[in-house]
Each structure stands twice: as C-alpha cells, then as structure tokens.
Amino acid sequence: MNDPIGLYIHVPFCRRKCVYCDFYSLAGKEDLTQKYVQAVVRNIRISGMTFDTVYFGGGTPSLLSSSQISDILSAADIAEGAEISAEINPDSADTQKLRDFRAAGINRISIGIQSLDDKELSVLGRLHNSEQAENAILSAQKAGFENISADLMLGLPYQHTETVLNNIERLSELGARHISAYMLKIESGTPLSENDELISNIADEELSADMYLEAVSCLEKNGFKQYEISNFAKEGYVCRHNLKYWRCEDYLGIGPSAHSCTGGKRFAVPKDIYGFINCEKQEEVITDDAPCGSSERLMLALRLSEGFLMSQAGDYENRLRAAAVPMEKHGLLKISDGRIMLTPMGFLVSNEIICRLSEVLEEG
Numbered sequence: 001m002n003d004p005i006g007l008y009i010h011v012p013f014c015r016r017k018c019v020y021c022d023f024y025s026l027a028g029k030e031d032l033t034q035k036y037v038q039a040v041v042r043n044i045r046i047s048g049m050t051f052d053t054v055y056f057g058g059g060t061p062s063l064l065s066s067s068q069i070s071d072i073l074s075a076a077d078i079a080e081g082a083e084i085s086a087e088i089n090p091d092s093a094d095t096q097k098l099r100d101f102r103a104a105g106i107n108r109i110s111i112g113i114q115s116l117d118d119k120e121l122s123v124l125g126r127l128h129n130s131e132q133a134e135n136a137i138l139s140a141q142k143a144g145f146e147n148i149s150a151d152l153m154l155g156l157p158y159q160h161t162e163t164v165l166n167n168i169e170r171l172s173e174l175g176a177r178h179i180s181a182y183m184l185k186i187e188s189g190t191p192l193s194e195n196d197e198l199i200s201n202i203a204d205e206e207l208s209a210d211m212y213l214e215a216v217s218c219l220e221k222n223g224f225k226q227y228e229i230s231n232f233a234k235e236g237y238v239c240r241h242n243l244k245y246w247r248c249e250d251y252l253g254i255g256p257s258a259h260s261c262t263g264g265k266r267f268a269v270p271k272d273i274y275g276f277i278n279c280e281k282q283e284e285v286i287t288d289d290a291p292c293g294s295s296e297r298l299m300l301a302l303r304l305s306e307g308f309l310m311s312q313a314g315d316y317e318n319r320l321r322a323a324a325v326p327m328e329k330h331g332l333l334k335i336s337d338g339r340i341m342l343t344p345m346g347f348l349v350s351n352e353i354i355c356r357l358s359e360v361l362e363e364g
C-alpha cells in the first residue's frame with residue numbers, strides 16, 4: 001500500500017455568488033451535480049491512492065446530497081481514523097442533512113459563518129443571517145459532530161473590532177472547536193472590487209492590524225491556540241488536512257480549479273466544469289515540476305506557529321539565523337529549539353519576513 005495522502009474535492013456549486021468571492025464556483029448549475037459526482041468517482045478510482053484526510057471544499061459542498069457524498073467516499077480507499085471534512089453553508093444545511101452527512105462518513109464540519117452580525121452578512125452578499133449561522137452550529141452538534149470549525153472574516157466594510165471580538169466570544173460559547181479568521185481581500189473582477197463605497201469603508205491598515213492582533217488574543221483567551229496565520233484550534237482540533245499544505249506533504253485535488261502536489265510535481269485542474277465532467281480523467285496541468293524546495297518549505301512553514309526547523313536549510317542554517325536575529329529583537333519572531341517561529345506581530349508582515357529570509361536561501 002502507498003503511504004496515505006490528503007484528498008481535496010472541489011465542489012464548484014453555489015446558490016449565489018458572494019460579492020467578494022473569486023473561487024471557482026457557479027451559481028444556478030445544481031443540475032450538473034450528478035454528472036460532477038460521477039466524474040469525481042471516476043477520478044478517485046483512477047488515482048488508486050489511499051487517503052488519511054479528505055476535504056470537501058468549494059463552492060458549497062452542502063449542496064450535494066448525502067448519497068452523493070457517500071458515493072464519493074465509497075469510491076475512495078480511506079485509511080482508518082481519517083479526518084473527513086466538509087465545508088457547509090448555514091443556508092443549505094439543516095439538522096437532517098447534517099445527520100445524513102455524518103452517516104455518510106463526514107466527521108468534521110467547517111461552517112461558512114463569516115460574521116454573526118446581520119449587517120455585515122448582508123454587505124457580503126451571504127444568503128444566511130446570524131440566527132441561521134448560530135443554528136448551523138447547534139444543528140451540527142445535534143447531528144453528532146464534535147469537530148466543528150467556523151470561518152470568520154476580518155476587515156469587512158464598516159466593521160468594528162468590537163464586533164469581531166463579540167463574534168469570537170459567541171462562537172466559543174456555542175462550542176466551536178476551530179476558528180479560521182481571514183482578512184477580507186479585494187480580488188479583482190469581483191463585484192466588491194468595483195464597489196467604491198464599500199471599498200472606501202474597509203478598515204485601513206492600522207485598524208486591520210489592530211483587529212487581527214485583538215482577535216488573536218481574544219481567541220487565545222477563549223482557548224483557541226493559534227497554529228497558523230489564520231487558524232486557531234482547541235486542543236486536539238487542528239485541521240490535519242490543511243496542515244498537509246503547509247508541511248509540504250502530498251495531496252491529490254479533484255475537480256475544476258483543484259490543485260495537487262504528488263509524485264514530486266504540482267498540478268492544477270482547469271477551471272472548466274464541462275471539461276471536467278466530460279473527460280474520462282481530469283486534465284492536470286503541471287504548475288511546478290520541482291516543488292517543496294527549501295525556500296518554498298520555509299515560506300509555508302513560517303505560516304505555521306510551529307515555524308521552520310533551521311537545520312532544513314542545510315549549509316545556510318547559520319546565515320538564516322543571522323538574518324532572523326534582528327527581527328527577533330523587533331518582536332516579529334522567536335528563535336527557539338532550532339526553529340524560527342513568527343509571533344502574531346510577525347504574521348501581520350509575514351510576506352516581508354518570508355521574502356527576506358528566502359533571499360538567504362536563494363543567494364546560496
């Protein structure tokens with residue numbers, strides 16, 4: 001048996017596009033779900049791989065039926081004890097559906113809450129309100145899920161730090177075990193990118209930084225330990241699947257726009273649902289034929305609180321340490337046990353830090 005790897009399944013359907021979203025997903029194409037599921041099943045069988053994590057992302061995986069989820073999981077060779085996650089949206093997941101997902105094998109639910117403030121949800125073009133968002137967590141618990149994650153967004157138009165902190169406190173009270181807190185990004189081509197009024201009311205750099213740092217300390221206070229720039233978990237609830245991305249471990253991505261890193265190469269599947277469902281095997285375009293070199297490992301590892309093990313830099317370990325020491329003095333990172341670990345302040349400027357430290361490896 002091959003060593004188990006991660007499996008990502010991209011579910012490219014949404015009821016409606018949110019104003020900020022540039023993920024590959026189509027609104028009003030739910031009639032294609034059955035053909036799409038058949039194509040996913042074909043590709044899983046062709047892979048012949050064993051998986052110890054499975055992640056249904058999107059798009060909106062909760063638009064699939066539980067029998068479709070079950071068909072996909074039955075086609076996969078899944079190792080015992082695997083983490084099997086599905087992203088769901090509060091408007092398309094009631095208790096019964098969640099019970100059926102649980103029965104189909106899903107054991108981790110990630111809920112696209114984004115905010116518990118009705119005004120913020122409506123600005124984002126989300127289809128749910130705060131009551132539905134709270135109910136989604138309660139329904140997941142009633143359906144037998146313990147491993148529940150919630151997505152939150154920071155830096156929204158008109159948002160105050162206080163709302164973010166209230167959201168975190170409330171999610172904690174409701175029993176979320178994992179929170180992903182992402183800063184809003186304005187992606188070109190989205191309706192948000194063309195809405196001057198909303199853009200002019202987005203938090204400036206100073207307020208965003210303040211919001212992030214306050215959110216991190218509120219999450220820590222509520223028992224959510226930071227393990228990645230945007231990810232926080234109670235003890236025992238880190239997302240094993242997502243860790244594979246940052247630790248440069250192998251994963252296979254299935255579905256239009258999905259990425260893979262396996263067999264020493266990175267691939268991407270074209271963003272074309274018709275191409276995907278009409279081909280026997282998905283098209284895979286190589287995007288990197290020598291991934292996971294030392295500077296890429298450094299870049300990914302510095303996103304994690306566990307940081308980068310400097311001995312992985314080989315002959316450049318001492319130069320890397322020398323480049324990191326001044327940043328440690330500024331409180332941007334810590335050097336301990338042979339590792340470089342960014343602090344929350346460092347995460348705020350992670351791109352600059354990663355750039356400077358990668359240069360050391362590249363110069364070599």
Ligand code: SF4
Nearest residue numbers: 014017018021058059
């Ligand atoms: S539900 Fe998620 S994937 Fe769908 S449009 Fe909104 S943000 Fe994008």
